[in-house]
Amino acid sequence: MTLASSVLGGDRLALARLLTQVENDSLEGRAALAELFPHTGRAHLIGVTGAPGTGKSSLVNQLALHFRRQDDKRVAIVAVDPSSPFTGGAVLGDRVRMRDLAGDAGVFIRSMASRGSLGGLAQATASVVQVFDAAGYDIVMIETVGAGQSEVDIAGLAHTTIVVEAPGLGDDIQAIKAGILEIADILVVNKADRPGVENTERSLKSMLDLAHPSQRVFRHHGQIMSDSVQAAPRDGMIWIPPIQRTVSTEGTGIAELAGLVAKHAAHLRQSGDWASRERARLEVELDALIRETLMSRFREGVPQKQYDEIVEKVVKRNLSPWEAVKVLMNPHPGPSPRGRGESERSK
């Protein structure tokens, strides 16, 4: 019995082990992903992102509790912290979560820290999400700490993206919002019992008005895709991101937020956007895999000694980086074993 089939059978320990293999991008992990892949595509993927200090983790916990208790859904939480190569922050978050969610077999929480590169982290997150999807979790929440491009990219994995704000977080939060607003399906003003909540909500509204919904673009790693190119929205099928106030520490607004999430899922299915987002998501994943594969093949083909010599020439400013790439791509003056030199010269 493979690890993957144990996971499909509901074995929680096998799931934990498989997640580690998938995170480490081991050969076993890749084989398991291939085996699980036909079972994916059923979970509702929900991205939750926003600036530090907005109380995202607490909000995610409350939502997870709601989905469990009110809707009887199985819920996985993937907490991603791209800025930390350690799991320190994430582990702390897990402990806080344990109190409410521990011992519930219908909940699985996984923290992910940086795997050395951002691309690697996005890829590992996509794989972990696939495993949860195949394992039968109805809802997979992907929570990202921070508010940079990395978070936007990772949130791009989701069907529904929730962007969390909070009152009084300082001036240049404003600058950050523009990019994040583009990916928001639902806006949350958390800590809504704080002073300044009206200001925060008003500025979100005016920014939403600026971004006309028909021109909204759907951003992913390295690509900007207009939803309308994928599938033109049908009449009356335009989704305007609603703004929901919450006080996650008290559970206020959580039921309403869960309602909006369900409404968005229904909208995606009716409008055809669910399918177009799925396709875009899988294309991005494919693209990343192609990049990695090309690079590792390239590395196998260039001897370390030759590479070091070229770098030395660049360091001494005898060769520009672009010239170095040309030399590395066409290493042999005669035809290479793969015939690459040949095809290049004949251009």
Next chain:
Amino acid sequence: MTLASSVLGGDRLALARLLTQVENDSLEGRAALAELFPHTGRAHLIGVTGAPGTGKSSLVNQLALHFRRQDDKRVAIVAVDPSSPFTGGAVLGDRVRMRDLAGDAGVFIRSMASRGSLGGLAQATASVVQVFDAAGYDIVMIETVGAGQSEVDIAGLAHTTIVVEAPGLGDDIQAIKAGILEIADILVVNKADRPGVENTERSLKSMLDLAHPSQRVFRHHGQIMSDSVQAAPRDGMIWIPPIQRTVSTEGTGIAELAGLVAKHAAHLRQSGDWASRERARLEVELDALIRETLMSRFREGVPQKQYDEIVEKVVKRNLSPWEAVKVLMNPHPGPSPRGRGESERSK
């Protein structure tokens, strides 16, 4: 006369035009970069990063003014906002800056917003920095908004990285610090006239103590390199990141901070770390160029129709992403024109 030679001759208008070409990664831009490359390697590159709300922009302005007026250095500022596909936030920042720095021919400010992909932005930033370096700017400051992995990567371009904190920015800032602290050469507690400054400084100190300097790693895109692997630090040559309080709106602590920057530059030169950071930086750039080149060659080789068919199979779960990559990499059952299919089968 080429654009590049005009830039080397000090033509400010040519510089602005070349920066645009380089940002757009045009063929002219690439040719100019190759022409300018032998003239690079002289500027001191200073990265300034930190969470939103810490007052980075104002701090960067004050530092720039100091370098101009006290040290008579030519200063370029590259303001990078990876979260915004628009230049809104950046342009606002420029206007604020104009008041103090406008009309000074020894200062050049360039704002950069996202170019569609994070890798693209890091690459464009590296190129823009090279242009300023070749154009004779003594100091190039690279300012990043936000605190995610993207900012860490872009800050990795610098010789000296300044991480800016401020009191009272909320709880999960703490979690973010761990990753950022690793890349800090100098820590700044800005807005030091605010309550809570002692707490902020204390927590920074305790985190610094945890990260023993001899084990500090030097992080770049996709790679983690130990400084000691590059060049073992000589005895007494270990740099322990100092903490400097500033109130940038009043200019408090700016002279002291500029002094620390100069001290760090001297340390880098004496310890040999300047050379090892240069090498690491150029290797990262080379790596990114190789990736891009491999990907564009691959795209040229696969017909859009075939690519779309494969994606369709993945969407229908008939093919896993990994299987799709295999098919795309070996498109022909017989030997391909480049002989790739051949070499793959013979493995």
